[in-house]
Every structure is written in C-alpha cells, then in structure tokens.
Amino acid sequence: xxKIAMLGSGFIGRFYADSIQGQRSKDTITMVYSRRExxxxxxxxxxxxxxYSTDMEEAIAHPDVDVVCIAxxxxxxxxxxxxxxxxRKAVITTKPLxxxxxxxxxxxxxxxxxxxxxxxxxxxxxxxxxLKAYESVKKGALGRILWAxxxxxxxxxxxxxxxxxxxAGGGCILDLGCHCVEITRSFIGKDIKPIEVMCWADTQxxxxxxxxxxxxxxxxxxxxxxxxxxxxxxxxxxxxxDEVMGTEGTIWINNFLRxxxxxxTTGKGADYVAEKAESNSGWLFPVGDEVNDLxxxxxxxxxxxxxxxxxxxxxxxxxGYIVNAVIDAAYKSAKTKLWEPVALDIWRGQTGLSKVSHxxxxxxxxxxxxxxxxxxxxKKVILKHKKTGQIVEKIIE
Numbered sequence: 300x301x302k303i304a305m306l307g308s309g310f311i312g313r314f315y316a317d318s319i320q321g322q323r324s325k326d327t328i329t330m331v332y333s334r335r336e337x338x339x340x341x342x343x344x345x346x347x348x349x350x351y352s353t354d355m356e357e358a359i360a361h362p363d364v365d366v367v368c369i370a371x372x373x374x375x376x377x378x379x380x381x382x383x384x385x386x387r388k389a390v391i392t393t394k395p396l397x398x399x400x401x402x403x404x405x406x407x408x409x410x411x412x413x414x415x416x417x418x419x420x421x422x423x424x425x426x427x428x429x430l431k432a433y434e435s436v437k438k439g440a441l442g443r444i445l446w447a448x449x450x451x452x453x454x455x456x457x458x459x460x461x462x463x464x465x466x467a468g469g470g471c472i473l474d475l476g477c478h479c480v481e482i483t484r485s486f487i488g489k490d491i492k493p494i495e496v497m498c499w500a501d502t503q504x505x506x507x508x509x510x511x512x513x514x515x516x517x518x519x520x521x522x523x524x525x526x527x528x529x530x531x532x533x534x535x536x537x538x539x540x541d542e543v544m545g546t547e548g549t550i551w552i553n554n555f556l557r558x559x560x561x562x563x564t565t566g567k568g569a570d571y572v573a574e575k576a577e578s579n580s581g582w583l584f585p586v587g588d589e590v591n592d593l594x595x596x597x598x599x600x601x602x603x604x605x606x607x608x609x610x611x612x613x614x615x616x617x618x619g620y621i622v623n624a625v626i627d628a629a630y631k632s633a634k635t636k637l638w639e640p641v642a643l644d645i646w647r648g649q650t651g652l653s654k655v656s657h658x659x660x661x662x663x664x665x666x667x668x669x670x671x672x673x674x675x676x677x678k679k680v681i682l683k684h685k686k687t688g689q690i691v692e693k694i695i696e
Contacts, residue, residue, distance in 0.1 A: 301326040301603050304358045304388075306379055307370030308333035308342035310457045311393050315370055315420075316346045318595035326603055328368075332358035355379060360386045366606070367391070368420075372460040373398050373468050380406045389416035391602055395477040395626070396619025398468025403623040404644060407616040418602045419614040421622075423478045423539070423554070424485050425594030425601065432543065432550045436486055442547030443655060447486040448526040449479035450540045452533030454577055455505065462507050470509025472500060472629055475529035480622045481614070483517070483525035486543045489618070490648035492520040493625050493641045500633035504532040515629045518638070522654030536577060536584065554592065560585050620645065665691075 303319065305312050305328050312331075319326055330350045333339035339351035352358040359367050359382045369379050369392035376392055383390040390410065396419060397403035410417040423429060436444065456474060460466040467473065484493065500513035511532050517525040539554035566580030586592055598614075605612040624643050632639040661667035665682035668690070672678050678695040 301366045301606065302329045302363050303327065303366045303368050304330040304332065304361065304364040305342070305348075305368050305370060306332045306355060306358065306375075308335075308338040309370070312342070312368075312370035313345075314590065314593075314595060315368060315393075315599070316342075318590045318599050319368075320346055321590060322596075324599075326599070329363050330358050330361055356382055359383060359388055364388060366416075366603075369393060372458075372466050373473070374460075374466045377402050377406055381409060384409045384413035384415060387413060387415055389418075389606055391416075391418035391420055392616075392619075393420050394422075394619070395468075395473055395623060396616060397623050398473070400620060400624040400627045400642070403616070403620040407620045407645070410616055416606050417616040418605070418612045419616055419619040420598060420602075421478065421481050421614045421618065422594035422598050424481055424614065425596075425598035426554055426592060427594070427597070428552045428554055428592075429482065429485075429541065429594070430597065432541070432552055433485060435550065436543060436545070440548055441543060441545030441550065444487050444523055444543060444545045446524045446526070446542075446544045447483035448528070448542040449482040450528040450538060451475040451478050452528065452530035453537040454534060455511070455531040462505070462509075464507070464509040467509065469626070469630065470500075470502075470507065470513075471511055471529045471531045472498070472513045472515070472633075473626055474531075476513065476515065476527050476626055476629065477622050479527035479529060480517070480525070480625045481618060482541055483527065484621070484625075486541075487519055487523045487525060488521075489621075491523065491652065492643070492646060492648055492650065493517050493525075493621070494520050495638045495640050496625060496628040496632050497638045498629040498632040500630075510633070513629070513633065515632070517625060517641075520649075520652040534577065555586060557584060558586055558592070560587055617645070617647065 308331055316328055328346055328348050331339055331342045331348045332352050332355050336353050343351040366389045367383050369376055371379060380390055396406060495518045496515055498515035500510035502510055503512050505511045512530040515527045536556055538556045541552040543550040562583045562585055564580055590596060602612050624641050628639045628641045659667045661682055664685055668681040668683055670680045680693050682691050682693060
C-alpha cells in the first residue's frame with residue numbers, strides 16, 4: 300500500500316484522488332498540501348485524509364508519506380521535485396513537467412541523481428482507446444507509421460493561474476500540446492528522434508498574453524510526421540481526437556466529445572455533465588466514466604505497480620523533458636515563422652536514422668504504386684519503371 304501526499308487540492312488533484320481512492324484502492328492519500336488552509340481542510344474531509352498542511356516541505360517530509368503526487372501550478376513543480384529529492388520520496392507529477400526544457404532537464408537530472416522513482420502523469424497515453432490503438436500499432440497492424448495527429452480543444456482551463464503566462468509558462472501549446480506531442484510521439488516511436496517543428500500560434504479570443512490557439516507539425520528523423528491542434532477557444536466542450544496513418548492502415552480515435560452516449564434535457568434537474576461541457580441543457584454528450592476514460596485509473600495502477608516491482612513506468616521525467624523540448628521549438632517557430640530544430644541535450648533513443656525508403660518492389664523492372672479492383676471487376680496494378688520512370692497500368696488475370 301502506498302501512502303501518498305497530494306500537493307494541490309484543486310481540479311487536477313481531485314481528479315487524481317478520485318482515481319487513487321475512488322474504487323476501493325489499497326493506496327491512500329494520507330496528506331494533502333494546499334496554499335490555502337480552507338482548501339486543504341475541505342480536501343482532507345472529502346477524501347478522508349489523515350493530515351493536511353499549508354507547508355509543502357512539511358507535507359513531503361512527513362514519515363507517513365512515501366509517494367508525492369504533484370498537482371500544482373507549473374511554476375511550483377521544480378521546487379516540489381527538489382524537496383522530493385531532498386527527502387528521497389518517490390515523485391509523480393502532472394503535466395507538463397516544466398515550463399520549458401531547461402526546468403524539465405534540471406528536474407530529470409535531480410531525480411536521477413537522487414535515485415528516486417519518477418513518473419510523468421501523462422494520462423492520455425493511458426486512456427483505454429489509446430492503449431488499444433497503441434497495441435495494434437506496435438503489432439504492425441498499420442505497417443510503417445507515416446503520420447500521427449492529435450487534437451485537444453476546449454473553452455479554456457478552470458483555474459486562474461493557467462491564464463498567467465509567468466506562472467503557466469505558456470498558453471494552450473504548453474497546456475494541451477504536451478498531451479498531443481506525447482500521444483503522437485508514442486505512435487511514431489519514442490525512440491525516434493523529433494528533429495524540427497513548424498508552428499502557427501495566435502491569441503484570437505482571450506484577453507491574455509499567451510496563445511489561445513495553435514497548430515504545429517513535428518518532423519521525425521525517420522521521415523514520419525506528427526501534427527497537433529490545440530485551442531482554448533473551441534466552443535462545445537472537450538474535443539479529444541487522435542489519428543494514425545501507416546502504410547497498411549489507419550486508426551481514428553474520438554476519446555471524449557462524441558462517446559456513444561447522447562442525452563437531451565431541458566435542464567430540469569441537470570447538473571455536471573462532463574469535463575469542459577459548456578451547457579447542461581439541450582443535446583449533451585455525457586461520459587460514462589471520466590476518470591477511467593481519461594486514463595487516470597490505468598496510469599496510477601501502472602505507476603504504483605512499477606514502484607512495487609522496481610521498474611520504470613511507461614512515462615518518466617525523461618519523457619516530460621522530451622515533450623518540453625519539442626514545445627520549446629514550437630514556441631520559437633511560432634515567432635520566427637520557420638522550421639526550428641528541437642534542442643535535446645539528453646537523448647536516449649536511436650541516432651543517425653534516415654528517411655525510410657518508400658519504394659515497394661513489384662518485379663525486377665518495376666515499383667508498385669497501387670493495386671486495385673475496379674467497380675466492373677477488373678484487377679489491375681499501377682507501376683513505375685525503375686529505369687525510365689514511366690508509369691504503366693497492367694491488368695492482372
């Protein structure tokens with residue numbers, strides 16, 4: 300059984316607590332830290348925590364705590380991680396790891412030097428639909444992965460600090476793009492190096508200093524491409540969609556907005572519907588089990604199992620660092636309007652890859668372009684002659 304200190308009593312801390320203690324889990328939150336005492340007291344009451352504190356170091360150092368879960372604003376992550384290193388406490392942290400790659404790198408090196416367990420709480424790569432799709436991709440069902448796309452859009456985050464560029468470190472690219480980068484990176488292969496980024500970003504609606512809408516392209520060393528679409532200006536709820544395309548197939552995933560459960564109500568007796576839902580009347584799209592569908596249950600189960608087994612989880616601080624580095628390049632590209640390199644001081648994947656050949660041999664003289672059956676039943680192939688480059692059509696008997 301793990302005894303957890305929850306740092307943060309707000310929106311994400313409560314989502315985490317619902318998962319950790321929501322279904323008779325053996326792991327318990329024994330301590331909660333909050334900057335506001337009334338918030339700490341309320342959280343402790345709601346989740347039956349033994350203790351609360353408004354002193355972060357006291358919460359982390361307490362002898363009844365063996366795991367620290369960081370659910371704090373981005374600007375407080377590094378300080379919390381350094382205290383975990385000081386007291387040799389296992390640490391798991393919400394996304395993004397840092398406000399930038401420099402912060403993330405310092406945290407990565409610190410936990411590794413301290414020799415403590417570190418987990419990056421990227422819940423959307425633990426979502427059930429993602430896990431199913433990921434297994435299909437890894438087994439080769441889609442062939443060689445050419446392109447992966449992830450979209451997260453909604454009307455904007457819940458807490459005030461997200462809208463403060465100094466505390467948050469950025470806007471929707473950092474807040475939502477961190478999910479999208481890691482989702483697409485996982486499909487393409489986390490050992491394949493991201494090399495450069497092209498990004499458009501703008502502040503279209505919100506009266507803030509950060510971007511509220513962005514689209515980016517990420518080029519990988521093996522020739523694969525990733526795409527992210529993020530927005531705090533989308534109206535209609537939380538839209539989580541992923542697409543993966545390979546030489547042998549395609550996967551489309553809709554994680555949240557249209558789930559197969561639809562409801563119409565005048566609003567009488569209506570209450571909470573789903574995260575980021577903008578209305579509780581009319582046609583609504585409830586989510587059967589938000590905590591599970593967003594990946595929290597699978598994520599915490601793996602984190603705690605890995606702690607007990609002495610193994611590394613799927614997502615570590617190293618992954619958080621890579622994501623931050625890609626996002627740094629996206630921000631730079633948004634300013635320069637150019638492809639910008641991903642600066643990785645630490646890289647532990649494959650190196651020296653080149654673009655995989657796209658040529659498929661049909662026979663000694665030709666490459667295959669396409670094989671098909673027409674609507675009138677004829678089977679044919681379209682070929683390219685290796686030497687002359689001539690495109691020819693051949694009927695197959």
